[in-house]
Amino acid sequence: MSPEKVIIAIVDDHPVVIQGLKSMLQNDQFFYIAGTFIDGKGILNFIRSNAVDIILLDITLPDTNGIELCKEIKRKTPHTSVIMISNRSERSIIMQCIQNGASGYLLKNATMNELTASIHGALSGNIVFSEEVKEIISKPSVKELIGFPRLTKREKEILKMVTEGKTSVMIADELFLSPLTIDTHRKNLMHKFGVNNTAELIKIAIQQNMI
Amino acid sequence: MSPEKVIIAIVDDHPVVIQGLKSMLQNDQFFYIAGTFIDGKGILNFIRSNAVDIILLDITLPDTNGIELCKEIKRKTPHTSVIMISNRSERSIIMQCIQNGASGYLLKNATMNELTASIHGALSGNIVFSEEVKEIISKPSVKELIGFPRLTKREKEILKMVTEGKTSVMIADELFLSPLTIDTHRKNLMHKFGVNNTAELIKIAIQQNMI
DNA sequence: TTTTTTCTACCTAATTTTAGGTATTTGATT
DNA sequence: AATCAAATACCTAAAATTAGGTAGAAAAAA
Numbered sequence: 001m002s003p004e005k006v007i008i009a010i011v012d013d014h015p016v017v018i019q020g021l022k023s024m025l026q027n028d029q030f031f032y033i034a035g036t037f038i039d040g041k042g043i044l045n046f047i048r049s050n051a052v053d054i055i056l057l058d059i060t061l062p063d064t065n066g067i068e069l070c071k072e073i074k075r076k077t078p079h080t081s082v083i084m085i086s087n088r089s090e091r092s093i094i095m096q097c098i099q100n101g102a103s104g105y106l107l108k109n110a111t112m113n114e115l116t117a118s119i120h121g122a123l124s125g126n127i128v129f130s131e132e133v134k135e136i137i138s139k140p141s142v143k144e145l146i147g148f149p150r151l152t153k154r155e156k157e158i159l160k161m162v163t164e165g166k167t168s169v170m171i172a173d174e175l176f177l178s179p180l181t182i183d184t185h186r187k188n189l190m191h192k193f194g195v196n197n198t199a200e201l202i203k204i205a206i207q208q209n210m211i
Numbered sequence: 212m213s214p215e216k217v218i219i220a221i222v223d224d225h226p227v228v229i230q231g232l233k234s235m236l237q238n239d240q241f242f243y244i245a246g247t248f249i250d251g252k253g254i255l256n257f258i259r260s261n262a263v264d265i266i267l268l269d270i271t272l273p274d275t276n277g278i279e280l281c282k283e284i285k286r287k288t289p290h291t292s293v294i295m296i297s298n299r300s301e302r303s304i305i306m307q308c309i310q311n312g313a314s315g316y317l318l319k320n321a322t323m324n325e326l327t328a329s330i331h332g333a334l335s336g337n338i339v340f341s342e343e344v345k346e347i348i349s350k351p352s353v354k355e356l357i358g359f360p361r362l363t364k365r366e367k368e369i370l371k372m373v374t375e376g377k378t379s380v381m382i383a384d385e386l387f388l389s390p391l392t393i394d395t396h397r398k399n400l401m402h403k404f405g406v407n408n409t410a411e412l413i414k415i416a417i418q419q420n421m422i
Numbered sequence: 423t424t425t426t427t428t429c430t431a432c433c434t435a436a437t438t439t440t441a442g443g444t445a446t447t448t449g450a451t452t
Numbered sequence: 453a454a455t456c457a458a459a460t461a462c463c464t465a466a467a468a469t470t471a472g473g474t475a476g477a478a479a480a481a482a
Binding site for chain 2: 013014015016018020022023024085087108111112163164165166167197198199200203206
């Protein structure tokens with residue numbers, strides 16, 4: 001491998017997509033595909049001992065979600081650029097990825113030209129979007145203008161359990177915590193979302209894809 | 212092209228997926244890819260003047276949905292086998308496809324082996340599924356067995372207001388009813404859905420698109 | 423190392439929901 | 453006219469949530 005090549009890793013749980021990306025990128029002599037992975041564990045393990053320039057990362061993965069994984073990758077190897085490749089077009093998701101250090105966001109219907117252009121763009125330090133994504137982020141909806149609050153790990157965990165219909169006592173049992181602690185977290189969650197009861201909390205959480 | 216080759220067409224709105232399928236199938240000397248299409252119009256037009264053995268068909272397409280398209284294809288060219296390729300794993304969707312004449316259903320995380328095996332299987336007149344799909348169709352979910360309950364007009368109205376975060380008192384005020392009446396309706400709603408609290412009620416209602 | 427955030431846990435009290443019922447009235451269907 | 457589903461309203465009592473705090477320990481960031 002000549003040193004001037006761009007080292008690329010692909011993370012996607014769909015073999016077809018991996019194959020597609022690989023075959024698209026192999027046409028370009030400047031790209032070298034160092035590895036392909038079907039889950040988060042695989043890529044995290046790989047970057048511990050291998051330098052990678054670009055990671056093409058799917059949002060939905062079997063063992064974790066791409067948004068969290070992106071954060072993790074940027075924390076461990078900040079010099080690696082992450083380009084998200086997803087079929088989710090919700091603005092909130094795109095924004096979260098950028099927040100977590102992603103250098104770009106492409107929908108899966110992106111063309112080959114968009115893909116290669118994005119990689120070159122990301123290498124130059126730009127944040128890159130496919131055409132469709134650009135449109136989505138350019139017009140924030142009224143709802144999203146408020147922005148959704150940033151939740152802690154624990155809060156996300158408890159929010160999920162609340163949407164599953166579990167009571168504070170049940171959650172406390174499951175997490176080996178005091179029910180009073182769960183109540184505090186619920187209180188904080190409602191305060192962050194600006195709502196007054198569980199019903200609104202769940203509705204917003206589902207609408208914002210936070211669960 | 213030698214006549215004994217299997218003539219294949221691919222329909223998917225994601226260039227990456229098309230590329231992936233193509234590159235997977237090109238390794239097999241018995242397969243000939245006659246065309247790739249990103250929408251329903253394209254393939255319908257193509258089969259008017261070209262014989263095709265197998266169509267790999269995505270569920271989600273820009274101009275129509277794969278389920279209807281499958282029906283249309285089978286109506287026009289019954290000798291062509293359609294294999295659905297989708298990332299939707301809902302039992303109801305899979306069943307509809309089979310109903311509409313599909314010869315198989317693969318999830319997008321299917322392996323290359325599953326793909327080629329499915330094509331050969333479909334050519335032999337079998338209906339083929341990837342492993343994961345087999346599991347899904349073998350065990351109907353509890354939810355689907357029960358089916359979702361029939362709600363009365365009033366119940367739907369109150370369910371909607373509950374999901375908006377309104378308390379029984381607020382709803383009662385708005386509808387000029389006793390709060391106790393609202394409680395009864397909520398009780399009946401929960402009973403019909405088989406849940407124990409508002410959280411589960413809302414989650415199910417949203418998931419079933421009842422609100 | 424210092425600072426800040428997050429997680430933990432408690433207090434009191436009011437409000438709301440949930441679980442068992444029962445029962446009358448209204449409106450449609452037979 | 454009789455019947456049945458739907459809508460209304462009530463009873464009691466337990467369980468759960470919500471609102472207003474405070475505060476120490478642990479973890480992460482600066």
